Amino acid sequence: MADTTSAVGGGVQDVYGEDCATEDQIITPWTLSVASGYNLLRDPRYNKGMAFTHEERDAHYLRGLLPPVVISQQLQEKRLMQNLRSFEAPLHKYISLMELLDRDEKLFFKLLIDNMEELLPIVYTPTVGEACQRYGSIFRRPRGLFISLNDKGKILEVLKNWPEKSIQVIVVTDGERILGLGDLGCQGMGIPVGKLALYTALGGVRPSACLPITIDVGTNNEKLLNDEFYIGIRQRRATGKVYSDFLHEFMTAIKQNYGEKVLVQFEDFANHNAFELLEKYSPTHLVFNDDVQGTAAVVLSGLVAALKSLGGTLADHTFLFFGAGEAGTGIAELLALEMYHQAKLPVDESRKKIWFVDSKGLVVSSRMESLQAFKKPWAHDHEPVTNLIDIIKAVKPTALIGTSGQGKTFTKEVIEAMASFNKKPLIMALSNPTTQSECTAEEAYYWTEGRAIFSSGSPFNPVEYNGKVFFPGQANNAYIFPGFGLGLVMSGAIRVHKEMLLAASEALGGTVTQEDCQKGMIYPPISNIRKISAHIAANVAAKAYEIGVATRLPQPENLVKFAESCMYNPNYRNYR
Numbered sequence: 152m153a154d155t156t157s158a159v160g161g162g163v164q165d166v167y168g169e170d171c172a173t174e175d176q177i178i179t180p181w182t183l184s185v186a187s188g189y190n191l192l193r194d195p196r197y198n199k200g201m202a203f204t205h206e207e208r209d210a211h212y213l214r215g216l217l218p219p220v221v222i223s224q225q226l227q228e229k230r231l232m233q234n235l236r237s238f239e240a241p242l243h244k245y246i247s248l249m250e251l252l253d254r255d256e257k258l259f260f261k262l263l264i265d266n267m268e269e270l271l272p273i274v275y276t277p278t279v280g281e282a283c284q285r286y287g288s289i290f291r292r293p294r295g296l297f298i299s300l301n302d303k304g305k306i307l308e309v310l311k312n313w314p315e316k317s318i319q320v321i322v323v324t325d326g327e328r329i330l331g332l333g334d335l336g337c338q339g340m341g342i343p344v345g346k347l348a349l350y351t352a353l354g355g356v357r358p359s360a361c362l363p364i365t366i367d368v369g370t371n372n373e374k375l376l377n378d379e380f381y382i383g384i385r386q387r388r389a390t391g392k393v394y395s396d397f398l399h400e401f402m403t404a405i406k407q408n409y410g411e412k413v414l415v416q417f418e419d420f421a422n423h424n425a426f427e428l429l430e431k432y433s434p435t436h437l438v439f440n441d442d443v444q445g446t447a448a449v450v451l452s453g454l455v456a457a458l459k460s461l462g463g464t465l466a467d468h469t470f471l472f473f474g475a476g477e478a479g480t481g482i483a484e485l486l487a488l489e490m491y492h493q494a495k496l497p498v499d500e501s502r503k504k505i506w507f508v509d510s511k512g513l514v515v516s517s518r519m520e521s522l523q524a525f526k527k528p529w530a531h532d533h534e535p536v537t538n539l540i541d542i543i544k545a546v547k548p549t550a551l552i553g554t555s556g557q558g559k560t561f562t563k564e565v566i567e568a569m570a571s572f573n574k575k576p577l578i579m580a581l582s583n584p585t586t587q588s589e590c591t592a593e594e595a596y597y598w599t600e601g602r603a604i605f606s607s608g609s610p611f612n613p614v615e616y617n618g619k620v621f622f623p624g625q626a627n628n629a630y631i632f633p634g635f636g637l638g639l640v641m642s643g644a645i646r647v648h649k650e651m652l653l654a655a656s657e658a659l660g661g662t663v664t665q666e667d668c669q670k671g672m673i674y675p676p677i678s679n680i681r682k683i684s685a686h687i688a689a690n691v692a693a694k695a696y697e698i699g700v701a702t703r704l705p706q707p708e709n710l711v712k713f714a715e716s717c718m719y720n721p722n723y724r725n726y727r
């Protein structure tokens with residue numbers, strides 16, 4: 152395969168190492184060839200299973216390598232769904248789907264796109280969490296790039312080993328905060344792989360343009376360090392200068408290898424690194440932190456949609472976040488900015504409507520000295536309170552938002568306290584996976600006698616209470632990042648601005664219908680996500696053009712149509 156985009160180091164786009172400047176360099180001898188015969192069946196990009204026609208079988212030396220019958224993609228899809236449904240354990244479904252991805256990429260994405268509601272909980276939260284926990288045991292074939300401390304000084308070389316050169320989106324983790332499951336080290340790789348599967352299925356970014364990366368700087372997870380099947384380096388996490396120098400080498404190599412327009416999505420870093428990385432690389436790279444910014448956009452959209460039932464403006468409400476980390480403070484920042492936009496309420500005033508609880512209790516000004524920087528703006532004057540029920544009684548929030556990673560913390564008493572002074576308490580249990588959810592949908596509806604507006608990070612089935620069916624929404628950044636990324640890619644954006652996040656949030660909100668609201672939903676059905684992603688992408692791209700960070704010129708006239716035309720299509724193609 153020819154390297155067509157990244158220069159090997161000569162003058163302008165020296166692809167094959169032909170310039171004087173590369174005379175002394177070692178070159179990767181990429182070659183271009185047509186796959187045929189046995190190799191064609193082993194290439195997941197081009198394999199079509201039994202869908203090769205007789206003509207194709209003749210032309211590509213496949214005769215005899217397949218059973219004689221030709222089966223359409225649709226029938227293969229039906230057969231695979233039947234097989235998947237026969238597995239009881241979600242983890243077995245996960246393994247089977249990942250094997251399909253390794254075997255027949257188009258069929259994998261067709262299944263995912265056509266059966267979104269059923270398969271998302273397998274490829275994504277909650278099952279991907281279990282898969283990461285057991286990644287060492289279920290490991291079959293590597294996906295993506297593993298960059299460990301052993302590769303120090305050679306990260307550019309590692310990137311050059313990846314066969315695809317036209318990379319548009321990278322999702323990278325260092326595995327330190329995988330969902331609400333903590334430090335899973337190198338086994339966090341399941342998350343970039345899962346997120347990028349959604350980039351393609353939900354946002355239409357080509358699979359060949361997606362690159363999952365895990366940075367392995369060790370793990371502090373004793374269980375993994377003692378697990379004979381652990382796949383990462385067996386040492387405690389590197390910190391301080393060793394960590395930041397390594398990440399800097401990575402970020403520099405990314406830009407050197409893929410240029411200015413590759414999107415780097417930081418995912419599931421612990422907050423002590425996440426905020427710093429975002430701040431450090433935002434001015435120089437196209438970076439986006441999904442946990443801070445993607446979550447903010449999706450939750451803001453849900454809060455705005457909830458106003459249709461709750462009444463008033465955002466500034467008329469009081470928000471209590473249970474958990475003051477990346478997700479919580481990220482949401483709060485965007486919420487305060489939107490309050491400013493809506494009501495021209497100065498950001499400092501908006502902040503007073505937003506309260507935080509962390510592991511030590513209410514975040515108050517008397518704790519200022521010991522607070523991490525990202526909590527300081529939310530430390531208000533109040534006496535210290537530690538018990539959540541007492542905090543609810545003191546703050547009287549209209550919305551309670553769980554971003555703690557601690558399951559079952561919204562107890563009956565907590566929810567009842569919310570229901571005691573709110574006609575329609577807004578409860579969001581955002582922590583993932585399901586085991587870490589602050590409460591279940593059933594609990595939220597039952598304990599509020601059906602009055603709650605509820606949504607959660609991981610999916611819950613509809614709940615029947617008193618003869619009425621309630622439809623909990625999934626408040627997950629999956630609604631945002633695929634469309635957001637597509638918007639950046641299709642406009643050739645080189646930087647992310649906050650206004651682009653607001654644009655994404657607004658676009659998502661605009662897709663919630665009156666019918667959704669009547670069902671108590673503050674998010675549209677996930678089955679419509681590809682259409683929604685096209686709208687999000689168009690809004691984000693429009694903002695990129697307006698701000699002047701878009702490089703794909705001239706600006707397409709109809710951005711929604713353009714977004715749709717850029718989207719990956721999983722149907723098998725005909726081969727000559």
Ligand SMILES: NC(=O)C1=CN([C@@H]2O[C@H](COP(=O)(O)OP(=O)(O)OC[C@H]3O[C@@H](n4cnc5c(N)ncnc54)[C@H](OP(=O)(O)O)[C@@H]3O)[C@@H](O)[C@H]2O)C=CC1
Nearest residue numbers: 330331474475476477478509510555556582583608627628
């Ligand atoms: N639905 C979605 O789209 C998303 C969901 N999430 C989920 O949100 C959760 C948190 O993620 P993130 O914000 O990145 O994690 P962080 O580690 O950055 O933040 C967690 C916060 O929860 C607080 N906390 C922990 N235990 C308690 C407790 N017992 N009582 C009160 N507060 C507590 C921590 O307190 P302290 O600061 O004192 O340690 C910290 O402030 C995860 O489960 C993650 O899966 C994240 C991103 C998107």
Ligand SMILES: CC(=O)C(=O)O
Nearest residue numbers: 330419442583627628
């Ligand atoms: C959804 C997500 O990004 C998280 O739970 O970390």
Ligand SMILES: [Mg+2]
Nearest residue numbers: 418419441442
């Ligand atoms: Mg995440």
